[in-house]
Amino acid sequence: MAVSCAVDCNGETTTPKRSAPNPLAESERSLMQGRADDAVTQLRNVLTANPRNDQAHLLLCRVFYSEELADAAVSECEAALVSLSNDSKAQDWMGRAYGLKADRSGPLAGYKMATKVRVAFETAVQLDPKNGDAVNDLSEYYVGAPSILGGGVEKAGELATRVEAQLPQEAHRIRGLVAEKERDFGTAEREFKAAVGEGGHPNAWTDLGHFYYRREDKDQAVEALRHALEADKTHDQSLVDVASILVKMKREEGLAEQALRDYLASNAKSDDAPAFKAHVDLGKLLEGRGDKAGAQTEFESALALAKDYAPAKKALQH
Numbered sequence: 001m002a003v004s005c006a007v008d009c010n011g012e013t014t015t016p017k018r019s020a021p022n023p024l025a026e027s028e029r030s031l032m033q034g035r036a037d038d039a040v041t042q043l044r045n046v047l048t049a050n051p052r053n054d055q056a057h058l059l060l061c062r063v064f065y066s067e068e069l070a071d072a073a074v075s076e077c078e079a080a081l082v083s084l085s086n087d088s089k090a091q092d093w094m095g096r097a098y099g100l101k102a103d104r105s106g107p108l109a110g111y112k113m114a115t116k117v118r119v120a121f122e123t124a125v126q127l128d129p130k131n132g133d134a135v136n137d138l139s140e141y142y143v144g145a146p147s148i149l150g151g152g153v154e155k156a157g158e159l160a161t162r163v164e165a166q167l168p169q170e171a172h173r174i175r176g177l178v179a180e181k182e183r184d185f186g187t188a189e190r191e192f193k194a195a196v197g198e199g200g201h202p203n204a205w206t207d208l209g210h211f212y213y214r215r216e217d218k219d220q221a222v223e224a225l226r227h228a229l230e231a232d233k234t235h236d237q238s239l240v241d242v243a244s245i246l247v248k249m250k251r252e253e254g255l256a257e258q259a260l261r262d263y264l265a266s267n268a269k270s271d272d273a274p275a276f277k278a279h280v281d282l283g284k285l286l287e288g289r290g291d292k293a294g295a296q297t298e299f300e301s302a303l304a305l306a307k308d309y310a311p312a313k314k315a316l317q318h
Contacts (some may be wrong), residue, residue, distance in 0.1 A: 011108060027059055031066070034275025036306035039063045054083045058090050061097055064246065066274040067309050070101040085300065088128035095120030099141075110148065116149045117141060125159070130166050139174040143181050153178045169198040173207055202231045202238035210245055218249050225252075229259060235266035237273035240281065247285055257285055276302035280312050287315075 021045045030039035039166045042061055046056040077094040095117050125132035139159055142259035145151025151216035158176050164171035168173035176191035192208040204257055205228035212221035225242045240263055243256040260282040269275050282296030295315075302312035 005275055024053075024059065027056070031059060031063055032270045034066075034269060034271075034278075034305050035277065036063050036067055036274070036309070052083070054080045054090075056148055056286040058084060058093060061093055064269055065097055066102060066271045066277075067306050068100065069308065070071065070104050070312070073092070073097040074101050086127060088124045088134055089119050090130045091124035091127060095124060095134075095137060095141075101147050106290040113147045114145060125163075129163055132167055135163050135167055136173065139170075139177060143174075143177045148166060153181055153188070167204065169195045169201065169204055172198065173204070175205070176211065180211065180214070186291050194229075200227075200231055202228045202236070202242070206241045206245070207230055209242070213245050213249055218251055221245065222251055228254075229255070234268040234270040235262045237263070237270055239263040239266075240273035240278050243281060243285075247281070253285060253289070256281065260285070274306070276309050277311060279305070280309075280315055283315060 004300050006025060006152040023042060027039050027046065030036075030042060033049065040060065042058050043060045043063070047060075050056075057076045057080035061073050061080060062074035064076060069193050074097045077090070077097045080090050080092055098113050098117040098120060102110045102117060105113055110150055118138075118141055121134060121138040125138050128134065139156050142151050142159065143153060143155035145263035156174055160171040160174040160178070170192045172240055175186045175214055176195065178183070179188035179191060192204075192211050195204040198204065205224050209221045209224035209228060212218070214223060225245060239259040242261075243259040246252050246259075248257040263269065264275060264278055264282070268269060279298045279302035283302070285293075285296040286298060287295035299312050299316040302309055303316065306312070
């Protein structure tokens with residue numbers, strides 16, 4: 001039986017071999033922790049060595065998307081799709097990048113870009129009907145876009161039926177959005193509650209709270225959002241979503257502050273809620289309370305992670 005030890009056959013001490021670091025894994029860790037500038041530097045180095053590294057282009061797209069840099073995100077996602085056209089996640093990120101650019105374009109250019117958004121989301125769902133992020137993105141497009149751009153509540157309803165066996169929470173969420181769009185608020189509430197019933201996940205509670213916020217039922221919204229915080233054992237991006245709604249309602253701002261601080265201290269951060277954005281949100285909350293020094297610290301913390309993040313620059317200047 002072979003035995004490993006820290007000496008070689010001649011009795012001399014040896015150093016255990018360590019596997020070489022994975023540059024893409026390091027870059028993704030930087031992205032998830034909100035260290036956008038570090039991630040860009042790391043990914044640029046990867047692409048200098050191999051300009052056709054599709055995964056590096058995709059990660060760079062996600063970095064730029066998190067910083068709300070639309071043109072850069074579109075360029076990198078398009079580069080990734082050269083060889084990742086059959087990858088559901090890549091197509092979903094492409095749709096998001098196009099959507100970001102559409103939001104920042106004029107009416108004509110935005111309309112043209114909208115078609116690209118829809119095609120990318122539809123392709124993502126076709127490639128992987130179990131991709132919950134893509135299903136949610138496509139459903140929101142169908143509910144929000146006019147029929148001339150390929151939207152429509154009928155399409156959203158059909159999508160819910162298609163995915164309900166494998167993604168029941170998402171199916172209920174879609175039906176809730178459709179009912180709300182049609183001003184059938186009773187059905188919408190039942191569907192959002194049914195989504196909560198599929199496991200009681202924090203994001204389902206947050207969706208319910210957001211629905212109550214839109215209905216101007218602040219007490220019910222706060223109750224649902226408290227349930228979201230209780231359900232979120234890992235302190236993931238749901239905390240940032242909850243804090244955002246509470247701040248908009250001007251209710252329980254102490255709870256919102258704690259949620260943001262818990263998120264920033266957690267190991268479950270991701271680019272779904274970039275850490276630098278959470279710093280800006282926290283800074284604005286403190287600023288509204290009159291704590292200008294605390295706000296400045298948060299805005300500077302955001303820029304230390306992402307020097308090109310325009311909302312942090314604007315907040316600090318203000």
